[in-house]
Amino acid sequence: MNPIVSKKWLLARMYEPDLVIVDCRFELGSPEAGQAAYAKDHIPGAVYLDLEQDLSAPAGSHGGAHPLPDPEQLAGRLAKVGISQTTRVIAYDDQGGLFASRLWFMLKWLGHEEAYVLEESFTAWQQANFPVTDAQPVRVPSTYTPHLEPEWVAGIEEVRQISKALSESASFGRPLPVLIDSRSRERYLGLEETMYAKAGHIPGAMNFFWKDVLNEDGSFKAAEQLQEHFSGLDQEQEYIVYCGSGVSACPNVLALKAAGFNNVRLYVGSWSDWISYEENPVATREK
DSSP: OOSEEOHHHHHHHTTOTTEEEEEOOOOTTOTTHHHHHHHHOBSTTOEEOOTTTTSOOOOOSSSOSSOOOOHHHHHHHHHHTTOOTTOEEEEEOSSTTHHHHHHHHHHHHTTOSSEEEESSOHHHHHHTTOOOBOOOOOOOOOOOOOOOOGGGEEOHHHHHHHHHHHHHTOOOSSSOOEEEEOSOHHHHTTSOOSSSSOOSBOTTOEEOOGGGGBOTTSOBOOHHHHHHHTTTSOTTSOEEEEOSSSSTTHHHHHHHHHTTOOOEEEESSHHHHHTTSTTSOOBOSOO
8 A cells, every 4th residue: 555645535534443643743943843733733633753752862973863763662652652563553744744754664664564644734634624623632552562674774884885886886796776865956965054064965876855755735746746756766776765864864765665666775864974974975966
């Protein structure tokens, strides 16, 4: 099944007992805004998970700005809001799927089968006059046993080796994975950088801005549109996607999966991890 679902699909199923809706609204630079928006109104029955409190570990000297949390701690947080390994989870936000996709990715990393992202925003849900509430749901805690699938992630050492091989046209022992930078073209080219100490991209990476997987209204493009968007890429190839901190790459991972690409991974540390090592090279030209 497509990992992206419509608001009508959710409306028809929102009260089914094996389904948990998760509000992932968040604002970088205003970390309390998402929780406040949820408290004001949300989709009935939705629980709230916070990017920095629930879906990230504290940042260190390496590992990027939003490292993955400990799997057991994450499993415990999911269980607390009533999510088990067999729950159908539908995530939404109001930022083009940016944070909802992060939860979707993390669930897949834990081995969760039934994880989905709402194709449209909470605002679109409201504008359709679909139900909202400020009532806090009472969730019965469950148990959650993670079954990690490490093939969803890539680490710094592997990315270094791939970048070096791509830059030098060297042998890698297998077909070279493709590195995809999900940030804006200006940041990719090093023309601007407002968040981190160095501007540019990982040598050898190509650029697919994550917002280009969205329609003008902020909803995800349909599978056929995403296939056209990624038409220059080989579906049989291996892809490693990154961004600034491992968050905005997730909509690209989701979109690639929806378009039929099966071998897609996230470099969780992303650019913020890459530049934390002084010896790592930085590129500012087109691949």
